[in-house]
Amino acid sequence: MFERFSKEARDVVIRAQDEANSLGHDWIGTEHLLLAALHHPEQPGAATLARLGITIASCRAAVAGVVPGPQEDLGPEDAEALRALGIDLEAVRRRAEASFGEGALDAAPDADRTKREGGRGRGRGRGRGEGALTRHVPFAARAKKVLKEALREALARKDRGIGVEHVVLGVLDSEDNISLALFTRLGIEPGVVRELVLDDLRAAA
Incomplete structure (x- = not known):
C-alpha cells in the first residue's frame, strides 16, 4: 500500500x-x-x-x-475521570505498592531505563x-x-x-x-x- x-x-x-x-x-x-x-x-x-x-x-x-x-503523573482531574469509570486510582496504587514496594507505579529515570534495556539507545527523540x-x-x-x-x-x-x-x-x-x-x-x-x-x-x- x-x-x-x-x-x-x-x-x-x-x-x-x-x-x-x-x-x-x-x-x-x-x-x-x-x-x-x-x-x-x-x-x-x-x-x-x-x-x-x-x-x-x-x-x-x-x-x-x-x-x-512518560514522566507525567496522573493528576486530580485524571483520577476523577478514572473514578467515573469505576477505577479508584489510589486503591490501584496501594495494591501495587503492597505487592511490589513503595513507588511501584512511579516512572523510572531514563538512566535506569537504559540500564534495564542493556544500554541500547532507546532515547526519546527531541x-x-x-x-x-x-x-x-x-x-x-x-x-x-x-x-x-x-x-x-x-x-x-x-x-x-x-x-x-x-x-x-x-x-x-x-x-x-x-x-x-x-x-x-x-x-x-x-x-x-x-x-x-x-x-x-x-x-x-
Missing part, C-alpha cells in the same frame, strides 16, 4: 514516528499522524486545518493534554535536527486503521494515489477516545471539518 502514497503522504508517515519520539510515546497514533500532516500546510486537507487556525504548536499542546508524557536518538515505535491499531481508511478515501474519490488529504480524512473519521478527546481540545467537530476538506477538494478539482 505504501507505494501508493505521494511523497508528502510518505513524509507524514515518517514524521509521525518523529512526533511520537519527541513526545516520548511508545506508539504512533492518530494524534501523531495529524501532527505530521500539519507539517504540510500547503497540501490539501492540511491546508483546511491551517485555515481553521490549527497549527503544529496548538495540536502538540492538545496532544500533550490528552496523552500524558525532534529533527536536535541530535536525538530516533527509535522505532510501532503503529497503534487506530493509526493503522487511519492509513487503511486513507486508501479507501482515495479509491472512493478515484484518485490515483494517497495524499495528505486522504490521511487527514482518515484521521477525521477516527472514533476512538483519544482522537475524540483531541478533536475536543482543538475545538473542532470532525464531521464538519471533514465536509470542509471535501469542499476544498471539490473546489480545487
Whole structure:
C-alpha cells in the first residue's frame, strides 16, 4: 500500500514516528499522524486545518493534554475521570505498592531505563535536527486503521494515489477516545471539518 502514497503522504508517515519520539510515546497514533500532516500546510486537507487556525504548536499542546508524557503523573482531574469509570486510582496504587514496594507505579529515570534495556539507545527523540536518538515505535491499531481508511478515501474519490488529504480524512473519521478527546481540545467537530476538506477538494478539482 505504501507505494501508493505521494511523497508528502510518505513524509507524514515518517514524521509521525518523529512526533511520537519527541513526545516520548511508545506508539504512533492518530494524534501523531495529524501532527505530521500539519507539517504540510500547503497540501490539501492540511491546508483546511491551517485555515481553521490549527497549527503544529496548538495540536502538540492538545496532544500533550490528552496523552500524558512518560514522566507525567496522573493528576486530580485524571483520577476523577478514572473514578467515573469505576477505577479508584489510589486503591490501584496501594495494591501495587503492597505487592511490589513503595513507588511501584512511579516512572523510572531514563538512566535506569537504559540500564534495564542493556544500554541500547532507546532515547526519546527531541525532534529533527536536535541530535536525538530516533527509535522505532510501532503503529497503534487506530493509526493503522487511519492509513487503511486513507486508501479507501482515495479509491472512493478515484484518485490515483494517497495524499495528505486522504490521511487527514482518515484521521477525521477516527472514533476512538483519544482522537475524540483531541478533536475536543482543538475545538473542532470532525464531521464538519471533514465536509470542509471535501469542499476544498471539490473546489480545487
